[in-house]
Amino acid sequence: MSDSLTRNVARSRFGAALAFVLVSTAAWAERVYEPQDPPRELTPEQAARAAENYRQYCVLCHGENREGYANDHAPSLRSASLFESGVPHAILRPLSYGREGTAMGGYLDEIGGPMTLDEVWDLTYWLFWESGAERVRLSEAPVSGDIERGRQVYLDNCAACHGEQGEGVNAPALANPSALAHNKDEFIRYAIEKGRQGTPMAPFSGTLSEADIDNVTAYIRSLAGEEVIGKVELRSLPEPEDYVINPGAPDPEFALKDDRYVLAADLNEAMVSGKRLVLLDTRVVSVWQRAHLAGSVPFPYYSDLEEKVGHLPKDVQIVAYCSCPRAASDYVIDRLGELGFHRTAVLYEGIFGWMNQGFPVVRADVAETRGSE
Ligand code: HEC
Ligand code: HEC
The missing domain is CATH 1.10.760.10 (Cytochrome c-like domain)
Structure with missing residues (x-):
């Protein structure tokens, strides 16, 4: 009995000593940066x-x-x-x-x-x-x-x-x-x-x-x-007269989620069946250069929207998208609403969701150089 008591005491002393060593090692092993x-x-x-x-x-x-x-x-x-x-x-x-x-x-x-x-x-x-x-x-x-x-x-x-x-x-x-x-x-x-x-x-x-x-x-x-x-070959940006896709065709009739969001499958269907649309890519233009939805117009969230909307028709269905998946496109569509555009929608899944579902994008011509930096 006294034996095990001593052993316990010894063990806890050892424990304390070990803890001390660990703490002090940790303290002096803490890295010092110049x-x-x-x-x-x-x-x-x-x-x-x-x-x-x-x-x-x-x-x-x-x-x-x-x-x-x-x-x-x-x-x-x-x-x-x-x-x-x-x-x-x-x-x-x-x-x-x-x-x-x-x-x-x-x-x-x-x-x-x-x-x-x-x-x-x-x-x-x-x-x-x-x-x-x-x-x-x-x-x-x-x-x-x-x-x-x-x-x-x-x-x-x-x-x-x-x-x-x-x-x-x-x-x-x-x-x-x-x-x-x-x-x-x-x-x-x-x-x-x-x-x-x-x-x-x-x-x-x-x-x-x-x-x-x-x-x-x-x-x-x-x-x-x-x-x-x-290294991406930069494309020239579309001119305002090319903003509307399929100008003579009927508009799509989207069933919008929350009065705003169109699903990738529905947008793809509208595009495949040749509906009239304006597609706004609201991301920074460098990523439009890399890959974008066919026919989309670079319309970045940071542009002077009041000036840019001069080129947009009010009576055509507008769909905005980004990769965020919706932060930039929601922002642009809110601003457009304030400027009197109401036939608008946001791509719910964003462009990554669109690509993950296997829908097509237009990619840049890239001169590939291998390796990092
Ligand atoms: C509770 C969630 C959480 C856990 C658990 C976590 N991280 Fe993080 N980590 C984050 C977030 C959030 C950031 C970005 C923080 C910021 O800068 O805003 C981050 C940033 C980092 C970064 C910096 C990345 C950069 O590019 O600046 C590294 C490296 C990292 N974490 C590694 C780890 C490792 C390794 C572990 C496990 C040992 C870990 N993290 C555990 C949430 C977590
Ligand atoms: C659309 C949203 C968005 C915008 C706008 C944006 N960023 Fe970011 N940024 C991100 C996200 C998301 C990440 C993290 C990416 C990842 O997972 O590595 C990031 C990462 C970064 C990082 C790396 C940070 C780290 O801890 O490794 C820097 C630096 C940065 N952003 C700077 C900027 C600056 C400066 C701007 C404005 C010119 C900007 N970003 C605009 C979304 C954005």
């Missing part, structure tokens, strides 16, 4: 222009105050950890070229977007300065770890939000080839360790061991397929 020089400052004119560009192009999804989640699970553009670890790659690159297969299109003029290279740089730096973060220096070296173990850690801790295959459920698609092509291992690791402040992404530094953070990082890296970067 500071890095801040990027250039903007002139007041550049900052004002960048703020205006943010309002015009980004508020719809990333929110009035860069908090994210206004639409489409668009991430926060103000969390400290993003700006500590990610300027310019993590900002400039998705802003310029977009993330294929997500609602994030590219805004650079080179690919058909509305912003110049100077403007995307200034907006990147404006976002940095607004965040108030201080940059840290991250290693460029790959993070090595046990991929099998990392997969288990991933399934246990991450899949609920990021998806079983990293496809993104209500969080960014970690396996997205355009994200993996520019996000360095240490950038990914930093996000896992620190989380993203003010978002559902919690820091895992207290929950996972250093080794498991490495393992799960290595696992995410292992999901990278080869990114195919294609």
Whole structure:
């Protein structure tokens, strides 16, 4: 009896000592990151222009105050950890070229977007300065770890939000080839360790061991397929006299859901049977360049709609779509309603839903170059 008592005491002392060692190891194993020089400052004119560009192009999804989640699970553009670890790659690159297969299109003029290279740089730096973060220096070296173990850690801790295959459920698609092509291992690791402040992404530094953070990082890296970067041949945009599809034909009679939404199958049926329509693509024009519904007119959510509606007929059925699946198209149709257009509808499933059901799109001619960057 006294024997087992001593043993228990001994065990709990050992436990306390072990706990102490673990706590202190964790404390001194906490990584220390070197500071890095801040990027250039903007002139007041550049900052004002960048703020205006943010309002015009980004508020719809990333929110009035860069908090994210206004639409489409668009991430926060103000969390400290993003700006500590990610300027310019993590900002400039998705802003310029977009993330294929997500609602994030590219805004650079080179690919058909509305912003110049100077403007995307200034907006990147404006976002940095607004965040108030201080940059840290991250290693460029790959993070090595046990991929099998990392997969288990991933399934246990991450899949609920990021998806079983990293496809993104209500969080960014970690396996997205355009994200993996520019996000360095240490950038990914930093996000896992620190989380993203003010978002559902919690820091895992207290929950996972250093080794498991490495393992799960290595696992995410292992999901990278080869990114195919294609240079799109830009098409000329349709002229107003081509806006109406099948001008002489009868209009479709859609049974609209909630008085607004048309299902992809019904829209496809109307198109196949040659009905008269105007199709508005409300996304950033660079993604219209990549793929769009046949006959659609680029009519981005950020355009001067009062000016653009001059070219639209009021008596023809208008259908708007986007990839969000409906944020931009709902926005445009609301504005059109205020301007007196009422024969309008929104494609319920959005263009990704349309494509997933096997309906056709017109794709760009792409000169394919293999490999990332
Ligand atoms: C139609 C909605 C939409 C609009 C408009 C939009 N974004 Fe996004 N953005 C998204 C989504 C969704 C993602 C996440 C994509 C993913 O799953 O990886 C994203 C991701 C990003 C990222 C990557 C962030 C990270 O944590 O990796 C940046 C940077 C970004 N957007 C900047 C911008 C800027 C700047 C603008 C305005 C010029 C803009 N976005 C406009 C929807 C949008
Ligand atoms: C509760 C849901 C949730 C869980 C669980 C979760 N995440 Fe996240 N994660 C998010 C959200 C939401 C974001 C985007 C946050 C933002 O910037 O707005 C994110 C962002 C990230 C990013 C940054 C992506 C980028 O491009 O900026 C990485 C990397 C990441 N998570 C990895 C993980 C890993 C690995 C795990 C498991 C160990 C995990 N996450 C668990 C919701 C989650």
